[in-house]
Amino acid sequence: MPEMLEVESYRQIASRALGRRIEAVEVRDPWFVKGGIDPDAVVAALRRRRFVADRRIGKLLLLDTDDGSTLGVRFGMTGVLELDGVDGIDGLAYGSTRRDPAWERFIVHFDGGGSLRVRDARRLGGVELDPDESRLGPDATTVDRTTLSDALFGSAAPVKARLMDQSRIAGLGNLLTDDLLWRARIDPTRTAGSLDAGEVRRLHSAMRATLRVLGRRGGSHTGDLQDQRHRDGHCPRCGSLLQRQSVGGRTTYWCPAEQI
DNA sequence: CCGGATGTTCACCT
DNA sequence: GAGGTGAACATCCG
Incomplete structure (x- = not known):
């Protein structure tokens, strides 16, 4: 479920835990600890520390401790962050809201009884100590037109990829991505490097608009295309039958009449 | 029952 | 080197 809009919501929930003393850390699922580090090392790094800053780069949530280390949390497709019993997705449009204690993979207990919990049914997410932030590009909310243009320039890959x-x-x-390409009226299969200046401009403003509008509406599941993401789905603007095809390894929907 | 689902990583091709 | 494909992870939903 989480794309960057959901993780942003998780970040805001996590910010309420800043300054609290960490009493204990429970690694319910050792497999959930990534980066080739012993789960005990993560526990030791966090014990008796406090989180002093909450950050987010794309879909990666970062919590800095007063000791200079950083806890990175990735949510995969089904991860949810919960603080003191409140889900970071409350208030967002979501699929299943079921809570199964068996899905709790990683728990930070604070002095005074509160807790920060990472729940993940499919275990596609994970936590990592001091994740390599340099592997990520700039967060989409900060990308300007030049940066976007540079990201596409010279690439033979589909623009969606x-x-x-x-x-x-x-x-x-x-x-x-499907929603912003629809908004920009650009075919997802187009070669990234083939977009002209006007198309990059359109793509950039569509990206910003999509993040702003869907953020306000309640997350990445509130896109204009969302209800039509099925076989026989139609374009919300012109009514054409949507094209459905795998692009960049993911199922992609677009309007073959408008997105060119 | 079957197919597909918001993500990332990796092995293996072309 | 660049890009594509399929697998893996485990579970839910239509």
């Missing part, structure tokens, strides 16, 4: 390449631009997932 390039937009979702987290090392170029961080944060855009499958749903947001």
